[in-house]
Amino acid sequence: MVERLRNRTECDPLTKLSTRRFFQGRLRQEIDEARRKKRSLGLCVLGLDRFREINHTFGPHYGDALLRDVARRFTRVTDGSNARARLGGDEFAALFPDVTKAGIKVICADILTALDPPFMAQGVPVDLSGSIGAAIFPDHAEKSLLLFQRAAIALDQAKQFGRGYALYEPEDDPYSQVKLVYLGGIRNAIELNQFVLHFQPKIDIRTKRTRGFEALIRWNHPQIGLVPPSEFVPIAERTGLIHALSRWVLREALSQCRTWRRNGIDMPIAVNISPRNFHDRQLPDYIAGLLRQHRLPPDRLELEITETVMMADAMHVSEALNRLSKMGIRAYIDDFGTGYSSLGHLKKLPVAGIKIHKAFVGQMTLDENDAVIVRSTIDLGHNLGIEVVAEGVESPEIWDRLSLLGCDTAQGYYMSRPKPALELERWIAESPWGIQKRNGTRTTRR
Ligand code: C2E
Ligand code: MG
Ligand code: MG
Numbered sequence: 001m002v003e004r005l006r007n008r009t010e011c012d013p014l015t016k017l018s019t020r021r022f023f024q025g026r027l028r029q030e031i032d033e034a035r036r037k038k039r040s041l042g043l044c045v046l047g048l049d050r051f052r053e054i055n056h057t058f059g060p061h062y063g064d065a066l067l068r069d070v071a072r073r074f075t076r077v078t079d080g081s082n083a084r085a086r087l088g089g090d091e092f093a094a095l096f097p098d099v100t101k102a103g104i105k106v107i108c109a110d111i112l113t114a115l116d117p118p119f120m121a122q123g124v125p126v127d128l129s130g131s132i133g134a135a136i137f138p139d140h141a142e143k144s145l146l147l148f149q150r151a152a153i154a155l156d157q158a159k160q161f162g163r164g165y166a167l168y169e170p171e172d173d174p175y176s177q178v179k180l181v182y183l184g185g186i187r188n189a190i191e192l193n194q195f196v197l198h199f200q201p202k203i204d205i206r207t208k209r210t211r212g213f214e215a216l217i218r219w220n221h222p223q224i225g226l227v228p229p230s231e232f233v234p235i236a237e238r239t240g241l242i243h244a245l246s247r248w249v250l251r252e253a254l255s256q257c258r259t260w261r262r263n264g265i266d267m268p269i270a271v272n273i274s275p276r277n278f279h280d281r282q283l284p285d286y287i288a289g290l291l292r293q294h295r296l297p298p299d300r301l302e303l304e305i306t307e308t309v310m311m312a313d314a315m316h317v318s319e320a321l322n323r324l325s326k327m328g329i330r331a332y333i334d335d336f337g338t339g340y341s342s343l344g345h346l347k348k349l350p351v352a353g354i355k356i357h358k359a360f361v362g363q364m365t366l367d368e369n370d371a372v373i374v375r376s377t378i379d380l381g382h383n384l385g386i387e388v389v390a391e392g393v394e395s396p397e398i399w400d401r402l403s404l405l406g407c408d409t410a411q412g413y414y415m416s417r418p419k420p421a422l423e424l425e426r427w428i429a430e431s432p433w434g435i436q437k438r439n440g441t442r443t444t445r446r
Contacts (some may be wrong), residue, residue, distance in 0.1 A: 012086045014064055015071035023085035023093060027144045030083065030095055031137055041137040042099035045151045046074065046111060047159065049129045056123045066128065077114040080107065093151075101136065106133045108165035130167035131158040140168045143415035144224060145223040185221070186232060186241045190248050194220050196251050198418035201433065202389065202411050205403050209436045210428065212268040212302065215253040216409065216418045217245075217354055221354070237276050246277045250290055254301065256421055259296040265428060265435060270302035272334065278320040298328030304355065306334045318349055325350035332389065337373060346384060354381050358392020358412070365397045378405050410445060 002102040010022040018026065027043065034041040048070065055063035067090065073093050078084060096107060111132060118125035133155025141147040148169040158166035179429045187235050199213040219227040236242040249271055257269045277283055291298055303324065306318065321331050330352035337357045346354075351440055356377050363370040374390065381388035393412030402410055416424075428434045 013087045015068055017075070017084060017092070018085035020085060020087045023083060023087070024144065024148070026083040026112040027095065027147070030097065031142075031144055031147070034097065034137055035142075038203060039098045040100070040139070042096040042107070042134060043112070043136070043147055043151045044104065044108060044132050044134045045087070045148075045155050046092040046094075046130050046132050047155055048090040049131060049159070051128070054121070054126060054128065058126075058380075061433075066121070066126075069119055070115065070128070070130075072375075073114040074111060077110050078095070081152050099136065101139075102134060104134050105165070105167060107332055108134055108167075109210075112164050129164075131155060131157055131163075134165065134170070135168040140170075143224050146225075186236055186239075186245065189219060189221075190244055193220070195245075195248060195252075196220050196420065197249065198420055199256075199257065199269070199424045200411055200418035201416050201427075202409050202425070203415050203433050205399075205407055205410050207436065208433060210267065210433055211409065213424070214270040214272075214304070214418070215249060215256075216272070217249055233274070237274050238386070242274050242276050243280050245384070246271075246273055246283075248288060250287060250301075254290045254294050254296060257296060257300050260425075261296070262302070265425070266300075267435070268300045268302050268330075270304050270332065272304045272306075274318050275305060278316040284320060284323045284327065287329065299330060299436050301329050302352070303329060303331045304334040305331060307336050307338055314345070325352075337377060343380070351386060353389055353408075355385030355389040355411075356407075361390045361392040361398060361402075361412070362394055365395070365401060371401070374407075374409050375405050378407050382406070416428050 010019060011017070012019050022073040029040055037149055051063070051066075054066065067086070070090075071092065074094070075084060078094045078096075080099075081096050083095040085093045096104060099107070112130060115128060115130050119128050120126070132275060133151045133153065135141060135147050135150035135154055137147055140150045154166040154168040157169075160166060171212065181283055182183075185194075196218050197215045199215055201210040202212045202214060204211040215235070217229050219229075219232055221227050233242070233245070236245045253271050255268045260267065279444050280286075288299065291301065306323075324331060331350065332353045332355055333346075333351055334355050335350075335357040336354040354377065356374055360370045360377075361374045364374045365371070378388045387408045389411060390398075390407050391411045393399055393402065393410045393414050397413055398412070399410060399414060416427055416431065419427060
């Protein structure tokens with residue numbers, strides 16, 4: 001009885017291939033193995049085109065026979081695979097250890113060729129074609145769930161564009177596939193405490209010491225791992241969840257700010273705010289409340305607003321910035337150089353500084369055009385009497401160039417990557433870029 005039950009959960013009775021559930025377990029094991037052996041693992045998901053139609057026309061009995069035939073052909077042609085499954089309905093999957101991108105394309109083409117000879121339905125030859133989506137560990141995903149999703153996205157692409165097969169391409173990812181998974185999760189993730197803030201120091205170029213931190217959100221997703229903000233912040237922005245998300249970030253950042261302040265690390269923390277957040281008219285009051293609650297002076301909070309979107313929503317933004325700046329909170333234009341802020345506009349906005357986008361900074365020692373952009377942005381900022389921050393400082397050469405140009409503040413991997421609070425405390429205590437106390441000794445914790 002137990003044996004039969006196990007067989008049913010592990011083996012699809014119709015095709016004798018693994019079930020989806022069993023296959024997912026295998027996928028996790030195979031990924032662990034591939035990680036240990038430092039090799040790749042390919043996942044192909046095959047979906048049959050028009051199967052439902054055929055099933056409908058010839059009846060489910062014929063449909064079953066056809067699925068068995070597909071399974072036989074699929075098994076025959078995937079002898080390099082170490083796990084195969086019928087995922088359910090008309091979808092099949094197989095894993096291929098140690099496979100290259102070129103290799104998996106050959107496999108996909110072979111599978112499709114195996115489906116070429118017509119299937120017989122009650123003596124009538126029927127053409128049945130399939131589409132395949134493929135994704136490779138670790139290039140496309142490091143976790144099983146995400147690898148599955150990415151192969152499914154590739155399958156959709158293949159079906160949509162009639163390409164036969166498609167290897168996952170991040171550029172083709174329509175987002176909406178992942179969106180469903182993320183969307184359901186963002187609200188819960190706040191309650192489940194799955195978001196974390198990492199902090200990256202901002203360094204004063206003249207004193208070569210830390211002068212503040214930027215809080216950057218990450219999602220510690222139980223199945224996917226650490227998800228960068230670029231994957232979920234835009235979704236939150238489009239759906240209104242950004243209000244709850246930003247309030248969480250503000251609460252968390254200011255609470256950390258207070259803890260550090262008590263321990264002698266008394267520095268401003270910058271929080272990234274989406275222009276959408278300014279539709280929330282209560283936001284300035286909410287911020288004022290948090291500052292009061294943590295007994296923090298307003299200049300311990302900095303807000304960073306991305307330039308591109310900022311200008312699209314100029315009215316809301318400038319209204320809110322005026323209120324916030326009257327409260328003593330400093331605002332920065334983030335990713336400066338990617339949008340269209342005119343000098344006139346910039347002059348009217350109550351901003352304390354601009355952050356030059358890392359794309360220009362990162363290339364400034366290699367590309368003279370980028371160097372010119374950085375130099376003129378620094379001059380522009382200084383002519384307006386505001387602070388200029390360079391982000392994406394990855395090398396000592398870039399640091400030296402910025403220093404020569406008179407840039408005020410730098411942020412980048414060269415000095416420190418964004419880190420969780422505890423790691424950052426260690427960095428503050430040990431790094432030459434750490435914090436200098438007024439009496440000249442460097443701050444250590446407590
Ligand atoms: P941003 O505010 O412009 O942040 C800078 C990004 O550059 C961060 O990526 C940071 O990790 C990365 N970075 C820092 N130093 C270097 C470097 O030297 N080289 C390179 N190549 N990159 C560097 P991250 O953390 O993935 O954040 C991406 C963007 O997501 C942020 O860009 C910001 O626009 C948004 N974001 C992050 N946290 C939040 C948040 O709490 N709320 C909102 N609304 N947006 C956030
Ligand atoms: Mg920022
Ligand atoms: Mg930026």
